[in-house]
Amino acid sequence: MQRNSERQEDEIEALKSMYVSDFTDLRKDNVWKKKSAPEIKIRFRPQSRIEDECNMEVTLYVNCPFHYPDKIPVIRLENPVGITNQELAKLKTELEEQMKTLVGEVMILELSLTVQTFLNDHIRPAPKSFYEEMMSNKQKQEEKYALEQERRNEMKKQREEKEVPVYNISSSQCQGIINSI
Structure with a gap:
């Protein structure tokens, strides 16, 4: 002992x-x-x-x-x-x-x-002032919004590429096409 x-x-x-x-x-x-x-x-x-x-x-x-x-x-x-x-x-x-x-x-x-x-x-930066925190949050929101807009534009572009073209024709033109077949 x-x-x-x-x-x-x-x-x-x-x-x-x-x-x-x-x-x-x-x-x-x-x-x-x-x-x-x-x-x-x-x-x-x-x-x-x-x-x-x-x-x-x-x-x-x-x-x-x-x-x-x-x-x-x-x-x-x-x-x-x-x-x-x-x-x-x-x-x-x-x-x-x-x-x-x-x-x-x-x-x-x-x-x-x-x-x-x-x-x-696990050290983290010291807390920011209220103004710095507010500006940081605003910048994060703007970046998030820009990314969301970019994603929406990309999706819209992909949809447009996949769509079958639609032609505007009158019913008489449609009848003529059907008769010719």
């Missing part, structure tokens, strides 16, 4: 140094000054060159059992910002699958990298 405790503490120290202000250790020292199993939170945002583009965020909560890493920790994704419920469910599934493959190894760093990669892959 001592070995697991050392591995847990080494992992926590590494995570603290990597995530600094985004890392929170939720454990409390007990009366014997002995640390309990890791219980932490790490806040993640996509890595962006421009701070204003950071419109997504999620916090990974990890509560490790006493026998971690030989047992799987409990995880939650908390305080999501700019992430759909479907994306959150997909990320949670990815993390759960990853934990199953990493039993016996410290895994919080690996889980953290998965969350970070997921956010980086």
